[in-house]
Amino acid sequence: MDLHRLTRELHVKNNSKIVMYVADGLGGLPQQPGGKTELETANTPNLDALAKIGVLGSSIPVLPGISPGSGPGHLGLFGYDPLQYMIGRGALEATGIGFELKEGDVAIRANFCTLDAKGNISDRRAGRIPTEESAPLAVKLRNVKIAGIEVFVEPVKEHRFVVVLRGEGLQGNVHDTDPQVTGVPPLDPHPADDQSKKTADVAKEFIRQACQLLAGEKKANGLTLRGFSGKPALPSYEEVYGLKAAAIAVYPMYKGLARLVGMDIVGKAQTLGEQMTVLEENWSKYDFFFIHFKYTDSTGEDGNFAAKVKRTEEFDAALPRINALKPDVLIVTGDHSTPSMLASHSWHPVPTLLVANNCRTDSCQSFGETECLRGGLGQFEAKYLMTLALANAKRLGKFGA
Amino acid sequence: MDLHRLTRELHVKNNSKIVMYVADGLGGLPQQPGGKTELETANTPNLDALAKIGVLGSSIPVLPGISPGSGPGHLGLFGYDPLQYMIGRGALEATGIGFELKEGDVAIRANFCTLDAKGNISDRRAGRIPTEESAPLAVKLRNVKIAGIEVFVEPVKEHRFVVVLRGEGLQGNVHDTDPQVTGVPPLDPHPADDQSKKTADVAKEFIRQACQLLAGEKKANGLTLRGFSGKPALPSYEEVYGLKAAAIAVYPMYKGLARLVGMDIVGKAQTLGEQMTVLEENWSKYDFFFIHFKYTDSTGEDGNFAAKVKRTEEFDAALPRINALKPDVLIVTGDHSTPSMLASHSWHPVPTLLVANNCRTDSCQSFGETECLRGGLGQFEAKYLMTLALANAKRLGKFGA
Numbered sequence: 001m002d003l004h005r006l007t008r009e010l011h012v013k014n015n016s017k018i019v020m021y022v023a024d025g026l027g028g029l030p031q032q033p034g035g036k037t038e039l040e041t042a043n044t045p046n047l048d049a050l051a052k053i054g055v056l057g058s059s060i061p062v063l064p065g066i067s068p069g070s071g072p073g074h075l076g077l078f079g080y081d082p083l084q085y086m087i088g089r090g091a092l093e094a095t096g097i098g099f100e101l102k103e104g105d106v107a108i109r110a111n112f113c114t115l116d117a118k119g120n121i122s123d124r125r126a127g128r129i130p131t132e133e134s135a136p137l138a139v140k141l142r143n144v145k146i147a148g149i150e151v152f153v154e155p156v157k158e159h160r161f162v163v164v165l166r167g168e169g170l171q172g173n174v175h176d177t178d179p180q181v182t183g184v185p186p187l188d189p190h191p192a193d194d195q196s197k198k199t200a201d202v203a204k205e206f207i208r209q210a211c212q213l214l215a216g217e218k219k220a221n222g223l224t225l226r227g228f229s230g231k232p233a234l235p236s237y238e239e240v241y242g243l244k245a246a247a248i249a250v251y252p253m254y255k256g257l258a259r260l261v262g263m264d265i266v267g268k269a270q271t272l273g274e275q276m277t278v279l280e281e282n283w284s285k286y287d288f289f290f291i292h293f294k295y296t297d298s299t300g301e302d303g304n305f306a307a308k309v310k311r312t313e314e315f316d317a318a319l320p321r322i323n324a325l326k327p328d329v330l331i332v333t334g335d336h337s338t339p340s341m342l343a344s345h346s347w348h349p350v351p352t353l354l355v356a357n358n359c360r361t362d363s364c365q366s367f368g369e370t371e372c373l374r375g376g377l378g379q380f381e382a383k384y385l386m387t388l389a390l391a392n393a394k395r396l397g398k399f400g401a
Numbered sequence: 402m403d404l405h406r407l408t409r410e411l412h413v414k415n416n417s418k419i420v421m422y423v424a425d426g427l428g429g430l431p432q433q434p435g436g437k438t439e440l441e442t443a444n445t446p447n448l449d450a451l452a453k454i455g456v457l458g459s460s461i462p463v464l465p466g467i468s469p470g471s472g473p474g475h476l477g478l479f480g481y482d483p484l485q486y487m488i489g490r491g492a493l494e495a496t497g498i499g500f501e502l503k504e505g506d507v508a509i510r511a512n513f514c515t516l517d518a519k520g521n522i523s524d525r526r527a528g529r530i531p532t533e534e535s536a537p538l539a540v541k542l543r544n545v546k547i548a549g550i551e552v553f554v555e556p557v558k559e560h561r562f563v564v565v566l567r568g569e570g571l572q573g574n575v576h577d578t579d580p581q582v583t584g585v586p587p588l589d590p591h592p593a594d595d596q597s598k599k600t601a602d603v604a605k606e607f608i609r610q611a612c613q614l615l616a617g618e619k620k621a622n623g624l625t626l627r628g629f630s631g632k633p634a635l636p637s638y639e640e641v642y643g644l645k646a647a648a649i650a651v652y653p654m655y656k657g658l659a660r661l662v663g664m665d666i667v668g669k670a671q672t673l674g675e676q677m678t679v680l681e682e683n684w685s686k687y688d689f690f691f692i693h694f695k696y697t698d699s700t701g702e703d704g705n706f707a708a709k710v711k712r713t714e715e716f717d718a719a720l721p722r723i724n725a726l727k728p729d730v731l732i733v734t735g736d737h738s739t740p741s742m743l744a745s746h747s748w749h750p751v752p753t754l755l756v757a758n759n760c761r762t763d764s765c766q767s768f769g770e771t772e773c774l775r776g777g778l779g780q781f782e783a784k785y786l787m788t789l790a791l792a793n794a795k796r797l798g799k800f801g802a
Contacts, residue, residue, distance in 0.1 A: 006467060006484075053434045358742055360749050361434045363771055376750075376771075378780035380465055387466030391748040398746055399463055400470035400483070401493050 003079060003383060004240040006399065007390065011242040016328035016393040018243070018288045019279075020385075022077060023315045024070075024254075025297030025338025027350040027369060031305060038296075038305060038340060039351060040368035042312035046319035047332065047367035050355050054330075056364045057377020058349035059385065061336045067347045070096075073335030074257045078290075079241070079386025080234060087260070088172060088229020093162050095256030097154055101164070101231040106172045106199050108163040109227040110153075112137065112220035115211075119185045119222075124178065125159040126220040134159060137220050144209040149202050163225065165202055171195040171230065174203060178224035186224050199228065236262025237288065241390060246282055248275045249292035258290055272314060276321040283325055288389075291322075297345075300338030308340050329356040329392045331385060332367070349379055356392035404480060404784060405641040407800065408791065412643040417729035417794040419644070419689045420680075421786075423478065424716045425471075425655075426698030426739025428751040428770060432706060439697075439706060439741060440752060441769035443713035447720035448733065448768035451756050455731075457765045458778020459750035460786065462737045468748045471497075474736030475658045479691075480642070480787030481635060488661070489573060489630020495563050496657030498555055502565065502632040507573045507600050509564040510628045511554075513538065513621035516612075520586045520623075525579065526560040527621040535560060538621050545610040550603050564626065566603055572596040572631065575604060579625035587625050600629065637663025638689065642791060647683055649676045650693035659691055673715060677722040684726055689790075692723075698746075701739030709741050730757040730793045732786060733768070750780055757793035 028038035061068045061076050062083065071092050072082030087095070090107035101107055112126035112134055126134070135155035141163075142153050149167035156162055173192040179185075189203035203225055214221045237245040239262070246266045247258030255265045264286070267278030275291055282289070293315050299307035322330065330353075337348040351372045362376035377388070390396045429439035462469045462477050463484065472493050473483035488496070491508035502508055513527035513535055527535070536556035542564075543554045550568040557563055574593040580586075590604040604626055615622045638646040640663070647667045648659030656666045665687070668679030676692055683690070694716050700708040723731060731754075738749040752773045763777035778789070791797045 358430050360430055362774055376774055384465035391466035396466060398468050398470050400473040401490060
């Protein structure tokens with residue numbers, strides 16, 4: 001069932017405001033069984049106060065047991081079934097560095113590699129070449145010239161960079177050139193369908209010229225291309241929900257994901273405080289606000305329990321500025337769990353909180369993983385958050401008579 | 402996944418009796434956050450006693466956030482995925498007034514409207530003409546004669562009436578003639594596919610003759626047609642569940658919905674007490690009984706909290722007569738929530754109770770929205786109630802070896 005078939009038909013407009021306040025990687029784990037998670041350890045008076053008047057639940061980002069990346073995690077929150085809408089690796093990588101893909105572009109994730117005298121790969125990551133060395137090489141590859149094609153090359157980090165091809169008749173169904181092993185040469189780019197033949201030819205020419213430009217380099221004298229993909233075709237928030245939506249994020253990846261669903265990227269905030277200022281300044285201009293806080297995830301990824309607790313408290317402390325705006329619907333959640341005990345994204349359900357008039361408050365008294373199990377939203381797939389948001393904002397009409 | 406593929410294959414017959422006792426719009430909201438809902442406020446000793454020995458849960462009528470009309474609400478309870486089985490507007494309206502649609506009929510929801518001297522619509526609802534005036538006009542339209550077609554015209558309420566066309570080769574894919582605005586003439590009925598061309602022609606002729614019959618009327622001198630639809634193709638309870646089913650309802654809409662899934666409409670009860678008598682009288686003749694109580698919904702729609710509480714107590718008070726019959730499975734639920742705080746159908750999950758030997762009782766002590774959150778059925782889509790009913794009645798065999 002395509003949820004958007006329903007929301008397209010049923011949505012109505014009004015003056016309500018919806019805020020989705022996302023702590024990346026919010027869900028966690030205790031340091032020992034029976035202990036408290038990062039969120040439960042943190043002193044979060046504002047979240048706890050909202051828990052008393054709102055309704056809680058546990059959001060399953062994709063399906064039980066599935067640990068999502070940032071792409072599927074956010075698509076779920078935005079109400080786009082992450083199993084239906086896939087963002088290709090190349091497109092996600094381009095999105096992550098703030099590259100604005102256009103319809104018809106093909107984005108490719110590229111790795112520098114080391115080739116031996118015979119042209120076989122001796123190191124698939126070019127000795128994990130540091131960014132200071134690799135970035136100028138990526139820029140150098142901008143000298144590749146292919147007739148009728150605009151070629152963009154953007155450095156990322158260490159051995160990674162992004163290539164975007166822009167031109168007529170390009171399609172993204174091309175196989176990776178990374179053979180996944182050393183001792184063999186990179187594969188040629190092979191089209192997976194007839195429509196992608198031109199892309200494969202262009203990629204081949206790109207590789208040829210790039211290798212010439214890299215000749216003489218010690219570590220990064222070759223490259224592999226992966227995750228060829230076009231701009232994902234995502235219907236917009238305006239179309240499927242009738243919402244004029246703004247994203248207030250610091251990191252390019254989350255701005256990019258929000259842009260893919262048609263949100264405006266507002267402000268240039270670098271801190272949570274600045275994000276709140278941007279929210280206040282834009283309050284009258286939008287129906288929906290997505291506010292992204294990164295550091296609950298990055299501290300979790302670092303395996304730093306105490307730091308994640310502290311970042312959670314910072315996230316909580318900014319809430320009064322949202323409350324002061326009196327949103328009609330406020331949702332607090334994460335795109336997935338990042339338990340510092342695992343130092344990685346995980347499959348665990350994500351604590352979620354929805355506050356609205358008539359949200360049917362449950363008996364929960366604080367915001368945390370265990371308390372959320374008693375919540376009125378139960379366990380639900382993240383993709384339903386948007387129908388719940390719209391319903392609570394009185395923006396969804398009745399289904400059937 | 403079509404649930405009926407499973408139930409068709411797995412159902413077995415035995416002498417068990419299943420009762421589904423439905424309080425329309427049962428779910429509610431407290432008058433202030435943290436307060437009690439209508440059901441929690443009501444004195445319901447019989448429901449509470451069942452809650453202690455049964456298993457509770459929260460039923461999601463369609464999907465989280467979706468507020469259903471009566472059609473999808475009941476289809477869900479009956480185990481028919483409300484997103485898979487849609488009932489057209491015209492068919493539902495005909496059903497709602499007790500018109501028994503036959504295979505091949507096309508039902509249309511019609512509105513009287515006011516046309517100005519140029520034939521443009523000046524009032525899309527004919528000045529909300531009162532039923533006393535509109536009903537005789539609808540009856541007058543029975544004088545329309547179309548060769549080879551039986552035309553039924555049934556008054557509904559105020560400006561609304563129902564037209565049913567019966568004859569060979571009619572299909573329901575015809576666009577509405579209501580232009581949705583005033584100052585323009587009604588649209589012609591246009592077929593959306595070739596198979597519906599004849600229906601469009603017949604409708605055009607109906608409109609021509611109807612306008613002649615209405616000529617001279619001040620308010621209702623024109624009409625628009627909407628929601629052309631055939632009888633929905635719903636497999637029967639007998640076929641998908643192996644159940645001989647009876648519906649005991651007071652209002653035509655619910656009798657009609659039950660008839661669409663092949664239930665027999667038994668008795669002519671006008672009160673809940675009379676419904677219980679009908680139940681007793683028919684106890685030996687059926688496997689499954691659907692008992693519908695309307696007033697928890699209508700008081701909710703009226704926004705009358707106290708009246709809904711009272712009606713809930715009335716619903717509760719009738720339970721001993723059901724209990725006395727010792728059904729093997731008793732389900733108590735609603736087709737959706739109708740919180741008096743919203744005075745409308747809503748998306749909130751519906752308190753649900755199932756009692757049967759071996760139902761695996763949970764620790765719940767009373768029947769109410771908050772208590773149901775702790776229940777053993779969890780939160781579940783309404784469409785699964787029938788598989789749960791069959792299982793608890795030992796009417797479902799093992800799936801796979």
